[in-house]
Amino acid sequence: MLSADTITGTVQVPRPRIEVPPTVCENLSPAAKSALRNEIEALLKARDAVLVAHYYTDPELQSLAEATGGYVSDSLDMARFGHEQKAGTLVVAGVRFMGETAKILNPEKRVIMPELAAECSLDLGCPAEAFAAFCDQHPDRTVVVYANTSAAVKARADWMVTSGSALDVVRHLHAQGRKILWAPDKYLGDYVRSRTGADMLLWNGACVVHEEFKGHELAELRAAHPQAMVLVHPESPPSVIAQADYVGSTSGLIATVKSGRAAEYIVATDKGIFYKMQQAAPGKTLIPAPTSGESATCHSCAACPWMAMNGLSKLAAALRDTTGHEIHVPRAIAERALVPIKRLLDFAAAQKQQIYGNNDA
Numbered sequence: 001m002l003s004a005d006t007i008t009g010t011v012q013v014p015r016p017r018i019e020v021p022p023t024v025c026e027n028l029s030p031a032a033k034s035a036l037r038n039e040i041e042a043l044l045k046a047r048d049a050v051l052v053a054h055y056y057t058d059p060e061l062q063s064l065a066e067a068t069g070g071y072v073s074d075s076l077d078m079a080r081f082g083h084e085q086k087a088g089t090l091v092v093a094g095v096r097f098m099g100e101t102a103k104i105l106n107p108e109k110r111v112i113m114p115e116l117a118a119e120c121s122l123d124l125g126c127p128a129e130a131f132a133a134f135c136d137q138h139p140d141r142t143v144v145v146y147a148n149t150s151a152a153v154k155a156r157a158d159w160m161v162t163s164g165s166a167l168d169v170v171r172h173l174h175a176q177g178r179k180i181l182w183a184p185d186k187y188l189g190d191y192v193r194s195r196t197g198a199d200m201l202l203w204n205g206a207c208v209v210h211e212e213f214k215g216h217e218l219a220e221l222r223a224a225h226p227q228a229m230v231l232v233h234p235e236s237p238p239s240v241i242a243q244a245d246y247v248g249s250t251s252g253l254i255a256t257v258k259s260g261r262a263a264e265y266i267v268a269t270d271k272g273i274f275y276k277m278q279q280a281a282p283g284k285t286l287i288p289a290p291t292s293g294e295s296a297t298c299h300s301c302a303a304c305p306w307m308a309m310n311g312l313s314k315l316a317a318a319l320r321d322t323t324g325h326e327i328h329v330p331r332a333i334a335e336r337a338l339v340p341i342k343r344l345l346d347f348a349a350a351q352k353q354q355i356y357g358n359n360d361a
């Protein structure tokens, strides 16, 4: 018998085994933090660099990005912000595919990261060679990949999408009668398939953070907070998505907290986003969706272990000596990977819509 979170139609290949590192948070005294912040600010200026941080990184990094003229956002918006900057160096606090996307969109700039080993389970779970072989087996399908993939996987794709654009792009392709090969997140793919009715073959990947949210325990939490609005990122399992008042991208979740009438919000995504949510809606109560309970096998407890590798100490070290911190994407791969990224940007421009933070995903 299928569980509520079993996805049918996924690729029948085993998921690669992924070593999930423990989530290690930086533990610095206020004086040490302050000294590092001052040093990083000076180094950013000296290196003609701008700091762009993802919503899931430590609030210390997010606030530092804001304080130094940088930016906090989702992955594609981070790369686009970088493109608009005069600075010659982009410092990307996030995970590796974000650094790669920034480099692909800004080949003339230097892109450095606090920790190149900061990966993503979706990216790790979709190795380029295995994915290319799978694509070769289904030449009749349009290949659509999520932003959370390596440059090499993007280079094999026809389209890249974000969580905020996936529904619009797939609806567009479905209306043209296209069949889709989707990778790597099976939960996001299943959500898009259920909303669009498109013929989608799904890769068997998942985010180790969002996969931990629990439907049964969420129902209990909702019962305890009947007035709360439930906000869910679509990388979550179907039993969690089914209980959402709003399903959306990181930017969309923040916008909904800001505009929503409810006083309380149960949030199913990485806890790092609470920094921006509190900033956007200071009077509102945010409640983390449950990752524990009877069915818990918590790897992450709503804190991405790879995002947590970004800290003030590592950021300062990367700026002191960039050796081992710079992102390089082979030119042939970068040029090919730019095609599906550009297709999304052009599609969004033609649709005159925002590709993230809309009301769909």
Ligand code: SF4
Pocket (backbone or CB within 6 Å): 056, 095, 119, 120, 121, 122, 123, 148, 207, 208, 209, 210, 270, 304, 305, 306, 307
């Ligand atoms: S939260 Fe999930 S999708 Fe985001 S970087 Fe971490 S593992 Fe990847």
